[in-house]
Amino acid sequence: MVVSRARRLAFWVGQGRPVTANGVLRPADVAEAGQVVGVATGRVRSAADVAWLHHPWLLAQAVGLLVVEGERAVAGPGTVADPLEGWLAGLEAVLRRSRRTGTGAGRASCAWPC
Secondary structure, three states, X not given: OHHHHHHHHHHHHOOOEEEOOOOOEOHHHHHHHHHHHOOOOOOXXXXXXXXXXXXXXXXXXXXXXXXXXXXXXXXXXXXXXXXXXXXXXXXXXXXXXXXXXXXXXXXXXXXOOO
């Protein structure tokens, strides 16, 4: 499910969407992105606070489906041919971010694996 959501996010981002200085969607765009991946988000402080949206975002970046450059994210061509390798790259990206921020892995709201 995370991979499917990552693909849908990349398609939605398309030619570009604005991102914050932290490289995540702006709070104003979270509800629309949530609809794209089938997640009800409500009001949020940061897209990074919505694991069901943020984990697919990280996976999409890890496999090249999304490229964040400066203040914009654009859909990328994808850089991983092997699905298992892509899943592992996404898992590593989520765990790496979780260790840095102290969120995600190990919490009840963790969306990995889906």
